[in-house]
Amino acid sequence: MSSLLNYLFVFSASLAENIGLPVPAWPLIVISAATAADGEGSVMLVFILAALAAAAADYGWYRFGRRRGSKVLRLLCSISLNPDSCVRNTQATFEHYGLKSLLVSKFVPGLNTIAPPMAGMLKTPSGKFLLFDSVGAMLWSASAVLVGFTWHREVDRILAAVSHLGRGGLLLAASLVAGFVAFKYYQRRRYYATLRAARLSPEEVHTMLQQGTGLVIVDLRSRSSLKVAPTKVPGALLIAPEEFEQRYKVIPREREVVMYCT
C-alpha cells in the first residue's frame, strides 16, 4: 500500500463511520497507523486525517441537526444500522452531560452518531461545538494511532497471516464484515419493532395540548430541581424519579403520555 493510498484509506474509513455507516473505523485506523509506522507515510498525518474526517462528518451532522431538528433523528435511525443511536438512553446521556459527552462520544457506540446532531438540535453555539467535538475526534484518532504505532509489528504479522491465507482469508474477512452488517441490521429491525416512539418536540407537545388530544404530561424532575425552577408545563403531573415505581399508577393508562425532565 502506498502512502497516498494509506491516507485515502484512513480518511474514508473515518468519514464513513462518522457519517453513520456501519464501518468499524477504529481498527482500520490502527491498521493504517501501523502501516505508516512501517514506512508507508507519516503516522502524524494518519492521526490528523482520521481526526479531520471525523470532525468534518460531525460538523455536517451538527449543521443538519441545527436546521432540521428532530427529523434528523429519524434519518439517522434509517442509515446507521445502529439501534443504539436511536435509543433515548444515549439522548438522555447527552442531555445530562451536555457538551462534555462530545469528548467521549466516539468511544460510546450509538452516542457517536447521535451526539453531533443532538448538539445541533439543542442549538449549541458552533464555536463551542467545534471545540469540544474536535478534541473528542482527536482523542479518538490518537487512541487508535497510538495502538497502531506501538504494536505495528504485531499488526503487521496479523495482516501477513491473513494475506497468507489468500482467497480463503479474504473470504473469511468478507463474511465477517457481512455478518457484522447483518447483525446490526437485525438489531435495528428489532429495535424498530419494540420502539416506535420518537421523541416529541416542545412544538408538537404544545400543538397537541391546544388541540385537546387528552395528552398526559409528566414532570420527572427531582424535588431539588423543582425548588430551583418552580414552574412546569401547564397541567403536568409531578412525579419525582425516586418515587416513580410507586407512583406511576396515577398516570392514566389509556391516554397518550409525554414525559420530560429539566
Add this chain to the structure above:
Amino acid sequence: MARLLHDKGYASVRPMLGGLDAWLEAGFPVEAVVLEEAAAAS
C-alpha cells in the same frame, strides 16, 4: 422510565425533546408548581 411504563402496558409514552429547558426556550407558557403538589411528589 418511559420504558418501564411501556412494559407496564402503557400504549404511548414519549419523552419530550430537550425537556423543560427547550419548552421554555420555545416561549411556551408554564404554570407555578403548587406546594402541595410538590410535597406529594416528594
